[in-house]
Amino acid sequence: MEEKQDKDFHSGMVSIVGRPNVGKSTLLNLIVGEKVAIVSPIPQTTRNRVRGVYNDERSQIVFIDTPGLHMSKDKLDQFMNRSAYGTTRDADCIIHLVDANDPVGPEEEKIVKKLAALKVAVVLGLNKVDLKGEFIHEYIALWERVKGVAITEIENFTILPLSTKTGLHQDKLIGILFDYLPQGPALYPRDTVCDIPQKMVIADIIREKLLGVMRQEVPHSLAVIVEEMEPRQGKTIFIRALILVERASQKNIVIGKDGQILKKVGSMARIEIENLIENKVFLDLYVKMKKKWRDDQALLMEMGYADL
Numbered sequence: 001m002e003e004k005q006d007k008d009f010h011s012g013m014v015s016i017v018g019r020p021n022v023g024k025s026t027l028l029n030l031i032v033g034e035k036v037a038i039v040s041p042i043p044q045t046t047r048n049r050v051r052g053v054y055n056d057e058r059s060q061i062v063f064i065d066t067p068g069l070h071m072s073k074d075k076l077d078q079f080m081n082r083s084a085y086g087t088t089r090d091a092d093c094i095i096h097l098v099d100a101n102d103p104v105g106p107e108e109e110k111i112v113k114k115l116a117a118l119k120v121a122v123v124l125g126l127n128k129v130d131l132k133g134e135f136i137h138e139y140i141a142l143w144e145r146v147k148g149v150a151i152t153e154i155e156n157f158t159i160l161p162l163s164t165k166t167g168l169h170q171d172k173l174i175g176i177l178f179d180y181l182p183q184g185p186a187l188y189p190r191d192t193v194c195d196i197p198q199k200m201v202i203a204d205i206i207r208e209k210l211l212g213v214m215r216q217e218v219p220h221s222l223a224v225i226v227e228e229m230e231p232r233q234g235k236t237i238f239i240r241a242l243i244l245v246e247r248a249s250q251k252n253i254v255i256g257k258d259g260q261i262l263k264k265v266g267s268m269a270r271i272e273i274e275n276l277i278e279n280k281v282f283l284d285l286y287v288k289m290k291k292k293w294r295d296d297q298a299l300l301m302e303m304g305y306a307d308l
């Protein structure tokens with residue numbers, strides 16, 4: 001890509017924050033033009049921050065997708081919230097993403113209060129307007145209430161209806177961010193798209209496929225750890241991944257009758273991993289029960305879900 005070396009080049013970090021399930025990861029994938037973050041209809045899909053880099057001839061924008069902010073319970077929840085709020089400290093701009101079809105909840109008020117206290121520019125992204133979007137005014141009213149002024153009076157603040165499904169206002173968003181970001185050179189090599197270690201990306205792909213077939217309480221009890229990844233038998237890469245669940249009954253659900261579920265998940269994940277690493281893959285999945293792993297600091301660290 002031709003890069004303008006002049007003073008008109010803008011670069012910076014943009015953190016995408018909001019409640020679970022509002023479409024943060026979908027937005028990141030849309031902008032980056034590649035799937036770098038997993039997406040599912042189940043809240044709390046994202047568990048760690050994911051950086052995706054947008055490049056064009058006049059800017060480089062590093063987007064940070066974050067775990068959905070929610071009322072914290074166990075150590076994993078606390079890590080997720082800390083990780084999300086932590087990114088706002090380094091950000092040059094924040095996208096506060098909301099689902100315009102969901103009423104404002106108590107978590108949202110907490111989020112707005114935290115964001116409103118920061119010195120950085122904020123874009124309020126009213127997402128999923130391809131649906132009814134009947135609660136748009138509630139989010140605007142909340143910002144006005146917290147700031148104590150009319151929405152048009154809030155400095156460095158822009159409201160933008162979005163649909164990460166249809167791509168509505170995607171270019172407009174980039175234009176707004178360009179204006180908010182400081183002048184400066186690219187922060188990453190210009191071909192960078194994502195900065196997550198490959199083993200974590202692979203573990204997340206497997207978790208995404210599991211989320212696709214699981215119901216009710218199982219999703220939050222799932223974790224995936226890639227334990228081994230090495231070439232074997234010529235060109236094939238052998239990957240062994242452990243799936244953790246919290247209860248014996250969940251182990252049976254994940255494995256399925258005659259191993260059907262695990263087989264289905266394994267084959268969907270393998271295809272995607274093969275595309276990602278451009279290599280033939282042998283994927284070995286196994287399931288273990290580990291009570292309260294969500295509160296186990298050592299395990300969380302192994303999964304990359306802990307910051308000491």
Ligand SMILES: Nc1nc2c(ncn2[C@@H]2O[C@H](COP(=O)(O)OP(=O)(O)OP(=O)(O)O)[C@@H](O)[C@H]2O)c(=O)[nH]1
Pocket residue numbers: 019020021022023024025026027038039040041042043044045046047066067068069127128129130131162163164165166
């Ligand atoms: N109709 C509609 N659905 C959307 C849109 N954006 C995302 N979704 C759906 O919303 C669900 C959640 O999307 P994610 O991108 O995983 O949401 P998230 O905010 O990253 O969620 P967490 O990682 O759990 O915090 C998925 O089923 C998406 O397909 C949109 O603009 N319109």
Ligand SMILES: [Mg+2]
Pocket residue numbers: 024025026037038039045046065066067068
């Ligand atoms: Mg997400």
